[in-house]
Amino acid sequence: MEELPPPRHLIDWQYIDDDTWQRCLTRTLEHYRQGKHAWSQAARHRSLGLLFFNPSLRTRTSMELAAVQLGAHATTLVAGQGTWQIEWRDGVVMDGPAAEHIREAIGVLSEYYDALGVRVFASQTDYVQDRDEVLLRAIVRAATVPVINLESAFYHPCQALADAATILEHLGGAVQGRRFVLSWAYHPRPLPMAVPNSALLMAARLGMEVVVAHPPGFELDEGVMARAQADAAAHGGRVTVVHDQAEAFEGAAIVYAKSWGSRLLYTAPDDEAALRAQHRHWRVTPELMARTRQAAFMHCLPVRRNVVVDDAVLDSPQAIHLKQAAFRLYAQKAILEYVWHLPPFDP
Numbered sequence: 001m002e003e004l005p006p007p008r009h010l011i012d013w014q015y016i017d018d019d020t021w022q023r024c025l026t027r028t029l030e031h032y033r034q035g036k037h038a039w040s041q042a043a044r045h046r047s048l049g050l051l052f053f054n055p056s057l058r059t060r061t062s063m064e065l066a067a068v069q070l071g072a073h074a075t076t077l078v079a080g081q082g083t084w085q086i087e088w089r090d091g092v093v094m095d096g097p098a099a100e101h102i103r104e105a106i107g108v109l110s111e112y113y114d115a116l117g118v119r120v121f122a123s124q125t126d127y128v129q130d131r132d133e134v135l136l137r138a139i140v141r142a143a144t145v146p147v148i149n150l151e152s153a154f155y156h157p158c159q160a161l162a163d164a165a166t167i168l169e170h171l172g173g174a175v176q177g178r179r180f181v182l183s184w185a186y187h188p189r190p191l192p193m194a195v196p197n198s199a200l201l202m203a204a205r206l207g208m209e210v211v212v213a214h215p216p217g218f219e220l221d222e223g224v225m226a227r228a229q230a231d232a233a234a235h236g237g238r239v240t241v242v243h244d245q246a247e248a249f250e251g252a253a254i255v256y257a258k259s260w261g262s263r264l265l266y267t268a269p270d271d272e273a274a275l276r277a278q279h280r281h282w283r284v285t286p287e288l289m290a291r292t293r294q295a296a297f298m299h300c301l302p303v304r305r306n307v308v309v310d311d312a313v314l315d316s317p318q319a320i321h322l323k324q325a326a327f328r329l330y331a332q333k334a335i336l337e338y339v340w341h342l343p344p345f346d347p
Contacts (some may be wrong), residue, residue, distance in 0.1 A: 007146040012155040012225060014201060021205065024334045024346065028165040031330035042342050043070035049077040049113035049134070050103075054121040058328050059150050059158060060084060063117055066332035068113070070342075075113070088135060106142035113312060115146040115339050122153035124193040127266040130154060130192075131221060135211065148338035151194050151264045154221070159300050159302040162331035166324045167254055170296050176207040176236050178253040179296070182243060184214035185308040186280045190261025190272055196226045197298050198238070199256050204228040207235035213248035215279045217262050244342060245288055252292040257284045257299050257309055284309040296320045 011020055012047060031038065048067040053059060060076060067074035077083055087098035087103055094101065109116055118139050128332040130136070130153035139214060140147045149157050167175055180203040182196060203210045208231060210222065219225075219241075229239045242248050249255065264272035283306075297309070298321045305311055313319060338345050 006093045006229075007149045008341070009140055009143075010157055010339060011039035011133065011140065011147075011149050011152075011204040012157050012201075013160055013196070013205070014231075015248065018205075019340065020345075024161055024331075024338055025165055027334035027337060027344065028161060029169060029328065029332045031333045032327060034331060036326070039069045039071075040221065041071035043072040043340055044338060046070075046072040046114045046340060047107045047112070047117050048072055048074045048117065048336070049136045050074060051079060051109070052076065052118045052150070052291065053079045054119050054151075056119055056150070057282045059119065059327055062152065062328040063148075063149065063158075063332045066329055066336055069329075070112075070333060072336070083254065086337065087112055088138060096162040101334065102138055103142045106139050107144075110142075112143040113145060115336070116143055117146060117148040117150045119150035120152055124192065124261065124265055127211065130324065131223070147334060148339060153192065154194055154197055154224070155200045156194045156300075158201040158328065158331060158335060159195055161299065161335065162327040163199060163256075163300075163324060164202045165295075165331060166170060166298070166320065166327045167203075167208075169251060169327075170323075171321055178208050178309060179251050179258065179293075179295075180206075180210050180254045181248045181252045182210065182212045183257050183284065184218050184279075184282055185246060185259045185284065186276065187259045187304065187308065190265045190269075190276065193220060193260045195222075196220060196260050199300075200224065200228045201231060204232035204237060204239055204252075205235060207232065208254075209237055210239045211248045211252070212239065212241045212243050214243065215275075215282060216243055217264065217275050218260065219263070220260075243290060245282060249291040249295070250305045251289045252295040255284060255289065255292060255295045255297050257297070257303075258310060269329075283307060284313050286310060286312045286316075288318075289313055294318065296326050299303060301325055 084100040086097040136152040
């Protein structure tokens with residue numbers, strides 16, 4: 001078997017240069033045009049191990065199918081279901097329920113597979129740990145093959161690539177300066193910030209006029225906001241924040257609804273729940289969509305109907321959330337081609 005170059009990890013797109021980002025976007029769109037039944041042997045004799053510490057529908061199935069359609073073999077493991085319980089901390093006496101350390105678990109999987117995809121959500125109890133991606137980076141350190149972030153504490157690069165390609169295809173490539181609204185929405189549970197962070201950074205990198213709409217108290221991370229503002233400026237766009245949905249929706253080309261918890265969750269969860277409950281009216285309605293320029297509605301899914309968005313919006317021609325989900329397959333193919341040095345990323 002051929003010897004592979006040093007591992008190309010995908011932790012988040014912000015760590016990858018613009019040229020590679022653009023090539024991944026182009027390749028995603030090429031896979032989309034070929035359709036969902038396009039098979040090849042580009043990754044013949046390659047293998048992909050997928051390890052999920054949290055639930056998945058789209059990410060798991062699209063990544064499995066992407067690998068198979070490229071000619072590779074994929075194995076999915078759900079941590080704690082048929083696997084040993086895993087210890088993350090270093091220097092501990094492992095006399096509790098965890099029988100295996102992450103160092104050995106990832107080390108062994110690296111011996112078997114040519115790349116690993118890992119999903120590990122935010123703790124929502126330790127903000128610094130989540131912001132610094134401590135768990136994902138522990139996996140990367142233990143791995144000797146490429147690691148693909150299938151959604152971590154703070155980022156979801158697979159979703160971001162699919163979202164960017166969806167927007168480019170829907171708007172015919174004319175995205176710079178178009179209004180992209182990332183709208184907070186009520187949810188009965190406090191959700192992580194990974195998808196909104198990645199959606200914000202993706203739209204900023206496309207050079208869109210990004211408007212983040214949320215109630216006071218639901219601010220995104222300052223570092224993520226600063227990065228988004230810098231990326232937007234570098235690509236001819238801008239990022240602003242408003243606290244009024246109606247104002248945000250005016251003239252929008254894309255509306256992306258997503259819930260996320262307040263950072264109060266990390267220090268005062270009861271206060272966070274009380275604050276969130278005050279904003280049940282923050283959902284996407286036909287009346288709000290009527291303020292847009294026939295904007296497309298997007299959501300990463302799963303979505304709670306008539307909580308996050310009304311049926312009338314989801315079932316309207318403006319909703320492109322199923323196409324957005326379909327793009328996950330094509331984005332995963334481009335990601336595998338990138339981490340495995342397959343053409344067109346390498347000769």
